[in-house]
Amino acid sequence: MFEYVLSAFTPLNIALALAGVAAGTIIGSIPGLTATMAVAVLVPITFSMPADSALILMGAIYTGAIYGGAYAAILLNTPGTPSAIATTFDGYPMARRGDGDLAVSVACLSSVVGGIVGAIALLLLAPPLAEAALAFGPVEYFWLAIFGLSLIAALSTGDFLKGVIAACFGLLISMIGISETSAEVRFTFGSQTLLGGIEIVSALIGLYCIPVLIDLVATPARHLEMPEKGRGFRLPEAFGKLMLNKFNVLRSSVIGTLVGALPGAGGSIAGLVAYSEARRTGKGDEKYGEGNPGGIVATESANNATVGGGFIPTLVLGIPGTPPDAVILGALLVQGVKTGPTLFAEGANIVYTFIFGLLLATILMLPVGLMIGRFAYGAIVRSPKAVLVPVVAFMTVIGTFAIRNSISDIAIMVVLGIIGWIATKRGFSVSPIVLGLILGRIAEQGFVQGWTIGDAVGNLWGQFFGRPLSLVIIAMTLVSFLYPFLPQIKRLVMRSNPNPVIERDPAPMSAVLRDGISFLIFGAVALVVVVESASLNPDAAVFPRTIAMGMLVFVAAALIKLVLTRDVIEETAEGSVVRRIAVPTIMLGGVALISTLGFGVAGLLMGVALMFVAQHGRASPQFWLTLTAGVVITILVFTFGFRNLLAVPLPAGWFL
Numbered sequence: 001m002f003e004y005v006l007s008a009f010t011p012l013n014i015a016l017a018l019a020g021v022a023a024g025t026i027i028g029s030i031p032g033l034t035a036t037m038a039v040a041v042l043v044p045i046t047f048s049m050p051a052d053s054a055l056i057l058m059g060a061i062y063t064g065a066i067y068g069g070a071y072a073a074i075l076l077n078t079p080g081t082p083s084a085i086a087t088t089f090d091g092y093p094m095a096r097r098g099d100g101d102l103a104v105s106v107a108c109l110s111s112v113v114g115g116i117v118g119a120i121a122l123l124l125l126a127p128p129l130a131e132a133a134l135a136f137g138p139v140e141y142f143w144l145a146i147f148g149l150s151l152i153a154a155l156s157t158g159d160f161l162k163g164v165i166a167a168c169f170g171l172l173i174s175m176i177g178i179s180e181t182s183a184e185v186r187f188t189f190g191s192q193t194l195l196g197g198i199e200i201v202s203a204l205i206g207l208y209c210i211p212v213l214i215d216l217v218a219t220p221a222r223h224l225e226m227p228e229k230g231r232g233f234r235l236p237e238a239f240g241k242l243m244l245n246k247f248n249v250l251r252s253s254v255i256g257t258l259v260g261a262l263p264g265a266g267g268s269i270a271g272l273v274a275y276s277e278a279r280r281t282g283k284g285d286e287k288y289g290e291g292n293p294g295g296i297v298a299t300e301s302a303n304n305a306t307v308g309g310g311f312i313p314t315l316v317l318g319i320p321g322t323p324p325d326a327v328i329l330g331a332l333l334v335q336g337v338k339t340g341p342t343l344f345a346e347g348a349n350i351v352y353t354f355i356f357g358l359l360l361a362t363i364l365m366l367p368v369g370l371m372i373g374r375f376a377y378g379a380i381v382r383s384p385k386a387v388l389v390p391v392v393a394f395m396t397v398i399g400t401f402a403i404r405n406s407i408s409d410i411a412i413m414v415v416l417g418i419i420g421w422i423a424t425k426r427g428f429s430v431s432p433i434v435l436g437l438i439l440g441r442i443a444e445q446g447f448v449q450g451w452t453i454g455d456a457v458g459n460l461w462g463q464f465f466g467r468p469l470s471l472v473i474i475a476m477t478l479v480s481f482l483y484p485f486l487p488q489i490k491r492l493v494m495r496s497n498p499n500p501v502i503e504r505d506p507a508p509m510s511a512v513l514r515d516g517i518s519f520l521i522f523g524a525v526a527l528v529v530v531v532e533s534a535s536l537n538p539d540a541a542v543f544p545r546t547i548a549m550g551m552l553v554f555v556a557a558a559l560i561k562l563v564l565t566r567d568v569i570e571e572t573a574e575g576s577v578v579r580r581i582a583v584p585t586i587m588l589g590g591v592a593l594i595s596t597l598g599f600g601v602a603g604l605l606m607g608v609a610l611m612f613v614a615q616h617g618r619a620s621p622q623f624w625l626t627l628t629a630g631v632v633i634t635i636l637v638f639t640f641g642f643r644n645l646l647a648v649p650l651p652a653g654w655f656l
Contacts, residue, residue, distance in 0.1 A: 004349065005356050008056070008360055013052075014360065017057070019060075020059070021368050023061055024038050025365075025368060026372065027065055028064060030395060031205045031395055031396050032205060032399020034323075035081055037403070047334060054335065055332070056360075059311075060358075063307050066081060066304050067108065067304060069081030073088045075095055075376065076392060077208050078208045082200060082201060082204060083306070084271070085431075090103075090294070090295030091103045091107065093290050094291040096224060102241070104374070104376075107369075110297045110300040110301040110304075111365060113249050114249070115305065115361075117254065117301075117305050118253065119307075122355055123352075126312045127316055133263065137450075138449035139446060140467070142450055146473075147273065147476055149435055150481040152164060162428045163428075164432070165519070165558065166432040168547055168548075169551070170435060170437040172544060172547055173437060174437045174444075176188065177197030179539070181539050182537055182539040186536055187532055198416075199404055199412075203412075207416050209392065210413070210420065210421065210584065214421050214583045216389055223380070223381075245297040245298075249297050252274035255273055257306070260305060260306030261312045270305070270309075271300075275299050315339050315343055316339075316340070318340050386631075387631060393610055398639070400413045401650070402646070410594075411588060414587050444544075512566050512568055519558050519559050525551075526548040529544050530549065583610065586609045593605065598650075598651055600639040600650070603635050608628065
């Protein structure tokens with residue numbers, strides 16, 4: 001083994017690992033640029049390299065990109081990558097109270113630990129874990145998705161019924177487009193735009209980031225609290241938080257490794273499952289979802305552990321564990337490296353050199369991640385709103401376009417952002433919507449395939465409830481789902497209430513009416529799905545119809561509860577209504593101009609307009625000149641970088 005360590009630690013491989021981590025971190029921090037895109041964009045430069053060096057570079061890019069997604073999640077409430085969804089739950093509240101630097105350091109330390117655990121598992125346990133992954137069939141993937149959805153109970157701290165309805169809505173919109181089980185077009189209503197379905201990353205950007213921008217322009221208050229001077233990286237404090245969560249970080253790293261080893265599962269499921277377990281067992285003064293560092297520890301250690309875990313089926317079985325692994329697998333095939341059970345014996349020099357190189361890249365992520373994170377935090381905290389809003393808005397637009405080169409995806413992203421903002425104000429958290437959107441296709445494929453197999457063998461119930469692995473996941477789901485309700489269950493069983501629940505006064509009729517209308521809208525969506533499903537074939541209709549009928553039941557229960565209790569949970573919208581409306585209006589206007597004027601010019605017009613909307617109070621001509629120059633230069637640099645460096649085919653239009 002020592003010779004493989006020496007091979008991994010050559011000057012060339014060290015330089016490649018350092019450059020890969022830095023490039024991946026920067027790309028992953030930009031909303032819309034996922035780890036898959038980071039690897040895919042930079043993979044052509046590896047074709048002339050030795051196979052082991054190429055693997056080290058791609059693994060470093062992958063590792064850095066997964067960690068880089070934490071920056072936007074913490075500082076902008078926008079998951080830079082899907083695996084960073086749960087990082088927003090506690091990372092953004094920490095940043096809002098002035099602890100964004102601590103949150104970034106905790107994320108970096110956790111990512112390093114998770115990456116090391118995943119790489120060690122790849123080194124020592126690859127063959128047995130690969131065989132265990134093969135035990136997962138369609139039914140197990142279905143129950144794994146349901147296990148992820150059990151997090152709804154923990155996320156819906158305000159109103160559980162609203163959380164379930166939001167999750168059902170997310171599940172339904174995940175089924176728009178061509179059915180992956182029957183290839184039938186559904187729920188597009190004749191629109192060519194919706195044939196490709198709702199792209200997950202652009203939906204995440206819209207649901208999380210656009211509401212932040214809408215609220216950001218409404219008031220003159222700062223985006224984040226200014227930190228105290230001279231605090232630096234706050235490494236001792238971050239390390240202390242990690243030690244307090246030592247069991248959490250190890251458990252989450254193991255979860256990330258195991259989920260990563262399941263082909264097609266990915267970091268988003270790993271992060272959500274790890275967060276769910278951390279919240280279920282978490283103790284302490286800080287509540288999860290309100291700025292508890294344990295939430296960041298769980299998510300970031302889990303999603304970085306999926307890097308090593310995902311390479312297990314990729315290298316041992318030739319089956320990609322995650323989408324970036326599929327790109328890396330293709331690059332290896334181009335170089336003539338054949339993955340499979342014999343690789344660890346016949347290509348030991350390549351595999352073991354890569355594994356030690358992956359460990360090296362993970363360790364290098366600590367200084368690189370801290371330095372880039374400190375710069376990102378300082379830049380966002382000190383930027384005035386009139387710079388931050390247009391730059392972030394343009395990043396969301398160009399990042400969304402880069403995913404599928406689709407202008408329609410940008411419009412859908414903005415529309416989903418409007419829906420997310422309205423839903424948040426009505427007490428519907430966007431997190432259950434995102435959960436349903438991500439897990440919907442996985443759940444549907446497993447459900448339909450399991451149903452088909454069970455029906456063919458004449459044992460439908462046994463197919464879903466008779467497999468040992470399925471029963472284990474079902475038990476874990478029940479525990480995770482019921483745990484948040486244990487205090488209420490205990491009070492009912494013991495017939496005692498040592499901590500009386502403070503009852504809120506009945507809401508005014510206007511609030512009750514607003515809540516009732518929101519429930520009826522969701523009910524109407526479910527009814528439309530039920531009606532539309534009648535014209536689909538059974539394979540394409542069974543899952544959406546089941547979800548829609550369940551959604552109608554929950555809507556009816558919510559309406560009954562509303563009438564009986566008049567208990568309404570909603571958020572007040574403070575500040576300028578005109579400025580709020582202006583943000584999505586200007587963004588949609590910019591999208592409409594892209595085809596005619598080109599991406600650069602349309603982006604400049606959008607950015608300058610948003611700059612004026614975000615600025616509160618009078619300012620000197622010199623201030624406006626400096627501000628405009630900063631916004632224009634930033635937009636031009638991003639346009640040039642995406643078009644020429646990342647080879648994204650941005651529409652040129654008449655001018656730019």
